[in-house]
Amino acid sequence: MSTVDKKIPILIVDDYKTMLRIIKNLLKQLDFNNVDEATDGAMALQKLREKDYGLVISDWNMEPMSGMQLLTEVRADVKLKDLPFIMVTAESKTENVIAAKQAGVNNYIVKPFNAATLKSKLSAVLGNF
Amino acid sequence: MVTILALSNDVEKRLSQLDLSAKGMDAKELIALVQDLKKGLDHQAAGPAAGPSGDQVRKFYHEIIGLADYIANARAEISELRPDDITGEHLPMVADELDAIVGATEQATNTIFEAVEAIESLSGEMPEKVSEEVVDCVTRVYEACGFQDITGQRISKVVAALKEVEQTVEALQSTFGEWFAAEDEVGQSRAKVRADGKPQRPDEHLMNGPQRIEDAISQDDIDALLNNG
Numbered sequence: 001m002s003t004v005d006k007k008i009p010i011l012i013v014d015d016y017k018t019m020l021r022i023i024k025n026l027l028k029q030l031d032f033n034n035v036d037e038a039t040d041g042a043m044a045l046q047k048l049r050e051k052d053y054g055l056v057i058s059d060w061n062m063e064p065m066s067g068m069q070l071l072t073e074v075r076a077d078v079k080l081k082d083l084p085f086i087m088v089t090a091e092s093k094t095e096n097v098i099a100a101k102q103a104g105v106n107n108y109i110v111k112p113f114n115a116a117t118l119k120s121k122l123s124a125v126l127g128n129f
Numbered sequence: 130m131v132t133i134l135a136l137s138n139d140v141e142k143r144l145s146q147l148d149l150s151a152k153g154m155d156a157k158e159l160i161a162l163v164q165d166l167k168k169g170l171d172h173q174a175a176g177p178a179a180g181p182s183g184d185q186v187r188k189f190y191h192e193i194i195g196l197a198d199y200i201a202n203a204r205a206e207i208s209e210l211r212p213d214d215i216t217g218e219h220l221p222m223v224a225d226e227l228d229a230i231v232g233a234t235e236q237a238t239n240t241i242f243e244a245v246e247a248i249e250s251l252s253g254e255m256p257e258k259v260s261e262e263v264v265d266c267v268t269r270v271y272e273a274c275g276f277q278d279i280t281g282q283r284i285s286k287v288v289a290a291l292k293e294v295e296q297t298v299e300a301l302q303s304t305f306g307e308w309f310a311a312e313d314e315v316g317q318s319r320a321k322v323r324a325d326g327k328p329q330r331p332d333e334h335l336m337n338g339p340q341r342i343e344d345a346i347s348q349d350d351i352d353a354l355l356n357n358g
Contacts, residue, residue, distance in 0.1 A: 018238045018277040025246065025271050029264065061282065090282055112275040115268045 004129040006031045008054030013037075013044040013070065014088070015062040019111075023057060023088070026115050030122070030129075041065025045073055048080055055126065060089035060096070068103060075104040084125045088113065139165070220295045224288050231281045238277040245270045 010032055012023045020037045027035055036051070038044035042065040044058065056074070060067040067087055074080045087100050090111040097108055107121040123129060181189070249267045252260040346354075 014278075016235075016278040016281060018235055018242075018274060021239075021242055022271050022274055022278075025242075025249075026268070029268060090279055112272065112279060114272045 004126045005054070006129070007034055008032075008126075009034045009036065009051060010055045010057065011036050011038060011044060011047055011053045013039070013041065013056065013058035013062070013067065015039050015059065019059065019088075023118070026118050029115065030119060032122075041067060041070035041073070044070050048074065048083070049077075053083065055084045055086070055122075057086045057088055060087055060091050060100075068100065071100065071103045071105055086121055086125060220291055220298075224291055227284045227288055231284055234277045234280060238274050241270065241274060 010027065012020055012027075012035060014020050014023070017039075020039075024035050024037070027033075036047060036053075038047055040062045041058075044056070045065070047053075048056070056070075058067040058070055065073075067089065071085055071087070074083055074085060084106045085104070086107045086109060087105050088109040088111060089096070092110045100108055106125045109117055109121055245267050249264060252263045252267070255263060
């Protein structure tokens, strides 16, 4: 039985609109329809401070503020520090994964990815659905 | 050879110090001078053991000639580089073309999205089994569209590498600036040759390839131009 509230607001962050669209469509297939978008870390941080989100799914390689900088800011913010954060990135070196883990990421998806991978990581972070 | 030269200089110095017109000349000094001269001649006659052989000198000479040729070739190749063309024309053009590829793939991907999203929205009206299969196919298309993000990032890396090359060429240009300017004048009078070494075609100036959207004219504009008079 699903324990996940699929109405939770989710913020997806990527500087490629194509990727935002892919993630949004895949989330929609999983019945997560309350999805907002941001195209870099700074915009995402602003949105996170204006609205209560239940999950962030962010790319790493963005300018001017990267996904890693966003994660660091989130974890340093008293109100946001416990927000679930999934990194979705083409950065697939071990050192990247370690750095993200040390910064407090909840899960890490390497691009290109498929719907099953996204679903399994969402389950790992939010609970089974 | 250096030893002989040094000896010769020494003998010359000592000869100049001798007052040969003086009757009271020191015989010991004269004998020492002659002995040194003889030593020098013996040294020269000793040959290979005392200095470089003729073969070694010839080899050394050929190496110097080879080095001079190498420098001349490098100079010619640097001249062919035409740094102004590289930094002012070729590299920006390549960067623009790569940016255009990213733009074109994004546009194509959006078109695919629109079509597939329309199909997905109709899946609710299909029989359940068909609908499941359609949604599964649509999902695979969504996944595949991730190529645009990946290729875009790879192209961005290439553009960054090109900028590194551009900066290096600019540094070279600033080092050899005046010399390049002089060579450029010479270059203007050279026969026009393409980068691949083939002679330019008469219509080379019209060989521009696909245009960026903002630079291109539409099919309607083309039709209008053709139909106008």
